[in-house]
Amino acid sequence: QSIEAELRLALERQEFVLYYQPIIHLLTGKIVGVEALIRWQHPERGLLPPEQFVSVAEDCGLILPMGRWVLHEACRQAQAWNQAGLSPVTIAINTSAHELRAKDFIENICETLAETGLPPHLLELEMTETVLMRDTEDTNSVLRALVEMGVKLAIDDFGTGFSSLSYLKQYPTDALKIDQSFVSQMINNKDSAAIVSAVISLGINLRKRTIAEGVETAEQHALLLALHCDEGQGYYFSHPVAAGEFATLLASGI
Numbered sequence: 001q002s003i004e005a006e007l008r009l010a011l012e013r014q015e016f017v018l019y020y021q022p023i024i025h026l027l028t029g030k031i032v033g034v035e036a037l038i039r040w041q042h043p044e045r046g047l048l049p050p051e052q053f054v055s056v057a058e059d060c061g062l063i064l065p066m067g068r069w070v071l072h073e074a075c076r077q078a079q080a081w082n083q084a085g086l087s088p089v090t091i092a093i094n095t096s097a098h099e100l101r102a103k104d105f106i107e108n109i110c111e112t113l114a115e116t117g118l119p120p121h122l123l124e125l126e127m128t129e130t131v132l133m134r135d136t137e138d139t140n141s142v143l144r145a146l147v148e149m150g151v152k153l154a155i156d157d158f159g160t161g162f163s164s165l166s167y168l169k170q171y172p173t174d175a176l177k178i179d180q181s182f183v184s185q186m187i188n189n190k191d192s193a194a195i196v197s198a199v200i201s202l203g204i205n206l207r208k209r210t211i212a213e214g215v216e217t218a219e220q221h222a223l224l225l226a227l228h229c230d231e232g233q234g235y236y237f238s239h240p241v242a243a244g245e246f247a248t249l250l251a252s253g254i
């Protein structure tokens with residue numbers, strides 16, 4: 001059986017699950033956001049990471065129904081936490097190029113927010129530079145529509161894509177997620193530290209939040225704080241965890 005056929009079945013059988021990784025406000029240490037990360041609970045092969053199936057789903061078009069499921073499930077879950085009285089957190093969702101260019105993308109987001117009751121400002125869509133650089137005209141109107149709805153936009157893996165800085169002016173983005181490759185090397189490598197520092201300055205000057213990805217050590221945490229990075233995400237704070245475990249973290253007031 002091809003992986004494509006397997007993926008189709010997995011969607012029907014609801015074998016996908018979302019894991020949640022906290023995003024911490026560095027100054028207060030509080031959880032202010034969470035990134036939803038898809039996993040495939042495979043009946044024989046166990047819990048599979050997205051590297052093993054997301055690109056296949058993109059190539060065969062299954063990324064659209066999969067993305068709709070992720071959006072709906074993440075918004076439903078975030079609103080359930082809200083209604084349970086936990087402190088509101090922004091739910092961040094990875095958005096692929098296919099999804100962004102789908103005709104019903106905006107409509108789908110509108111409907112999902114209406115159905116789940118999640119306030120639009122608590123939804124943040126993460127897109128890579130590569131996703132943003134395609135069809136700039138169309139992309140711009142889609143992004144403007146999202147901003148009008150109050151949905152937030154973050155540039156994922158910032159600094160690793162193939163792009164120019166001019167799109168920072170062109171697109172109404174709210175946040176820059178500093179790629180973990182820079183963060184992981186910034187203690188031992190001056191050039192990586194310089195890049196992290198420059199991206200944070202760029203964020204400050206453009207009034208965009210900066211979020212450091214892949215924070216693993218106390219040294220990295222301290223340096224990011226000193227550089228005035230807004231938020232952090234990584235194993236130092238928490239691995240991606242199942243929904244129940246995330247609710248426990250949130251309830252503990254971290």
Ligand code: G
Nearest residue numbers: 036037038049050051054070094095096240
């Ligand atoms: O969970 P993990 O750290 O292994 O995720 C690896 C990558 O897989 C992420 O950086 C992200 O780009 C991608 N990914 C995870 N979840 C989703 C999802 O729901 N949709 C899409 N399109 N990509 C995802």
Ligand code: G
Nearest residue numbers: 094156157213214215216233234235236240
């Ligand atoms: O969306 P994106 O492709 O950036 O997804 C982030 C990926 O990075 C996820 O697959 C997540 O599991 C992984 N990740 C999260 N925190 C850390 C970390 O501290 N170190 C490393 N090496 N990977 C991380």
Ligand code: MN
Nearest residue numbers: 035094126156
């Ligand atoms: Mn991401």
Ligand code: NA
Nearest residue numbers: 156157177213
């Ligand atoms: Na990223």
